[in-house]
Amino acid sequence: MRRWIAFAASLLLTATFGSAPVLAQSTSSVIHPPRIALLTDKNPHGGGSGSGFGWASSNWSGYAITGSGLTSVTGTWVVPTVSSSTGSTYSSSWIGIDGFNNSSLIQTGTEQDFVSGQAVYYAWWEILPASETVITSITVHPRDVMSASIAPSGTPGMWVITIADGVQVFTTTRAYSGPQTSAEWIEEAPSIGGRVATLAHYGTAKVDPGTAKGASPGLLQSNGGVMIQQRMQVSTPSLPDSENDGFNVSYGSSVPASPGS
Numbered sequence: 453m454r455r456w457i458a459f460a461a462s463l464l465l466t467a468t469f470g471s472a473p474v475l476a477q478s479t480s481s482v483i484h485p486p487r488i489a490l491l492t493d494k495n496p497h498g499g500g501s502g503s504g505f506g507w508a509s510s511n512w513s514g515y516a517i518t519g520s521g522l523t524s525v526t527g528t529w530v531v532p533t534v535s536s537s538t539g540s541t542y543s544s545s546w547i548g549i550d551g552f553n554n555s556s557l558i559q560t561g562t563e564q565d566f567v568s569g570q571a572v573y574y575a576w577w578e579i580l581p582a583s584e585t586v587i588t589s590i591t592v593h594p595r596d597v598m599s600a601s602i603a604p605s606g607t608p609g610m611w612v613i614t615i616a617d618g619v620q621v622f623t624t625t626r627a628y629s630g631p632q633t634s635a636e637w638i639e640e641a642p643s644i645g646g647r648v649a650t651l652a653h654y655g656t657a658k659v660d661p662g663t664a665k666g667a668s669p670g671l672l673q674s675n676g677g678v679m680i681q682q683r684m685q686v687s688t689p690s691l692p693d694s695e696n697d698g699f700n701v702s703y704g705s706s707v708p709a710s711p712g713s
C-alpha cells in the first residue's frame with residue numbers, strides 16, 4: 453500500500469468501544485473511530501481527482517479543520533439516498549468535535565445503510581469510546597434536511613448535542629472532556645463489529661452551511677479528505693462553496709460541483 457493509505461498502522465488512531473445498540477436488520481455494533489492519514493503528496497492516485505485534498509482515510513471523507521479551542525460545531529446536510537448493493541453496505545453523515553488528530557470524539561448524525569436487501573435510515577449520537585446511540589424519537593427519510601449542533605452546556609464538562617429533522621428535535625446533555633482540537637463535517641463508512649464497513653452507494657450529499665465556534669469555518673480544499681477502500685477512491689468532496697462554509701460529497705472518485713451559496 454502507498455504511504456497515504458489510512459490503513460498504515462503507524463498513522464491509525466484507535467479507540468476502545470462500548471456495548472452495541474440494537475439496530476434495524478443488524479446485531480453488530482456501529483462505531484465511528486477516526487482513521488486518518490495526511491496526504492504527503494496531495495495526490496492520492498497519481499494525477500487523479502483527489503489532487504489538492506489534504507488527507508485520506510479508510511472510513512472518512514469530507515472536511516475537517518484543526519486548531520485550539522474549537523468549542524462548538526454546527527452543520528446542515530441533506531440525507532443521501534442509498535442504492536441497492538450486493539451484501540450489506542453502510543454510510544453515515546455527521547458533524548463532530550475532535551477525532552481528527554486524537555482518539556476523542558463527540559458527534560451526531562444520520563445513518564444511511566443498505567442491509568439485508570433494504571435501505572435503513574436513522575439518527576444517532578456518539579461519544580467515544582462508546583458505540584453510537586440510536587435516536588428513536590426522530591424518523592429519518594432520504595432527502596430530509598438535517599441540522600445539528602454540538603456545544604458546551606454552560607456547566608463545566610457538560611455538552612449539549614442537538615439534531616433536528618424539521619420539527620423533530622432531539623437534545624441530550626452529556627459529559628465530554630476531549631481536547632477540542634478539530635471540528636468535522638464527514639461522510640463515513642462506519643465500523644461494524646470492529647471492522648470498517650464497505651461504504652454504501654450514497655450518491656451525493658450536500659453539507660451546507662456549517663460553522664465552528666459560531667462563525668464560518670473558512671474551509672480550504674486542503675481541509676478536505678477522500679476515502680480509500682480496497683485501493684480505490686470511493687468518496688470525494690467538492691471544493692468549498694464561495695462562502696467557505698459548505699460542500700458536496702459524492703460516492704466515487706470524481707470531484708462533484710460545489711453547492712451554490
